[in-house]
Amino acid sequence: MEIQTITIAIPEGCNLILGQAHFIKTIEDLYEIVSTTVPQAQFGIAFSEASGPCLIRTEGNDSQLIDACAAYLQALEAGHIFCILLRNAFPINILNQVKNCPEVCRIFCATANPLEVVVAGSSQGRGILGVIDGYSPRGIETAEDAMQRKAFLRKIGYKL
Numbered sequence: 297m298e299i300q301t302i303t304i305a306i307p308e309g310c311n312l313i314l315g316q317a318h319f320i321k322t323i324e325d326l327y328e329i330v331s332t333t334v335p336q337a338q339f340g341i342a343f344s345e346a347s348g349p350c351l352i353r354t355e356g357n358d359s360q361l362i363d364a365c366a367a368y369l370q371a372l373e374a375g376h377i378f379c380i381l382l383r384n385a386f387p388i389n390i391l392n393q394v395k396n397c398p399e400v401c402r403i404f405c406a407t408a409n410p411l412e413v414v415v416a417g418s419s420q421g422r423g424i425l426g427v428i429d430g431y432s433p434r435g436i437e438t439a440e441d442a443m444q445r446k447a448f449l450r451k452i453g454y455k456l
Contacts, residue, residue, distance in 0.1 A: 304411040313380040322399040327355040337385035346375025
């Protein structure tokens with residue numbers, strides 16, 4: 297078995313959701329979730345089949361984001377994986393709906409951070425073991441850090 301990391305370069309101003317699902321209709325259900333939950337979002341989605349023709353299926357309303365999602369899945373070479381790239385929306389806007397999608401098995405991450413995906417390969421194929429999302433902690437939050445966090449959440453409208 298071979299284990300390696302694949303770097304995913306998230307486009308500026310975008311967020312990514314990476315997960316595992318199990319059925320061909322995943323791509324259409326995820327499209328409906330994003331488009332009806334956050335209508336102003338620009339997005340791309342890709343889903344890699346793990347049986348039959350084993351194609352990477354794509355949907356979305358932004359061709360660059362669709363192409364980027366497909367390229368990520370080509371690099372990962374893992375079956376039953378989906379990727380959603382969002383612009384003008386955040387994962388928090390759709391994550392619960394994505395988790396409740398009947399085909400979705402798990403979410404590996406929802407992030408705008410630098411991302412590495414840990415992949416294992418065998419003679420059958422490849423699968424995702426986990427992700428390295430961002431950087432290691434540099435310390436414990438101080439009172440000043442807490443004030444800045446609270447101010448930021450209010451500035452972007454997520455708290456009163």
